[in-house]
Amino acid sequence: MIAAIIARLLAEVPAFKLVGGAAGFQRATENNPPATPAAYVFTVDEAGDTDTDLDDGEGQLVRVTLAIVLVVRNVADATGEAAETDMDALRSQVRAALLGWSIDPEHELLARRQSTLAAFRDGHMWWQETWTTAYYDEGA
Template identity: 35%
Template structure:
């Protein structure tokens, strides 16, 4: 199981389930206009940054920070400006943060997920797109 599989499983386990759709980066990239269902959550690794090798001899060992993006897309047809959807997205953000912060992915190294921040990506036709970013560590080890 990959880190993103772990994250998507954790979002899928939210009760009651607020999302109609939980998918990955390829599905997000395939959106032409609005998502096929709403609210939707898309998870992917946004960025990785490795620290220097911590070993003086032997195989390389590096700690790697993985930034995970969760893009939430929701709509509220009562308002085409997106303001009503922005109000709705607050509950979705809280649900995702509650599910992920402190969660220790099985594919990781035993460190919990931390919240980094979020931002509005866009408003369009009553839809609002929000990106939440979380961080979790992994380790890269070279062959002996």
């Protein structure tokens, strides 16, 4: 699932110089990304729907929350306005690439949930987008 989203972002958002997963995100939080604009994609949580009728043969509905952390760097001004302008453009491109797209036939269409400024340091603006999808877990 994560690999499919990373591939989609690389294919649809040419501005990205780096798109990685959770391990890359961990390294980047310690030292900033080695290249920007960058994105990091990872699963935040999965929650099985307890109201699912397991006798219907479809399995249990599992809702997945994903984080896509975007990082831009622009040191043109100390206020961060230039970085914010760059981030707005990048966020728009990410929405165009992912909103309503399906990872595969087993997953529901991606939907954007919440977005928030995560950090601004050393001229790097970090923005976290939260996305959701769902699938049926058929078990063993």
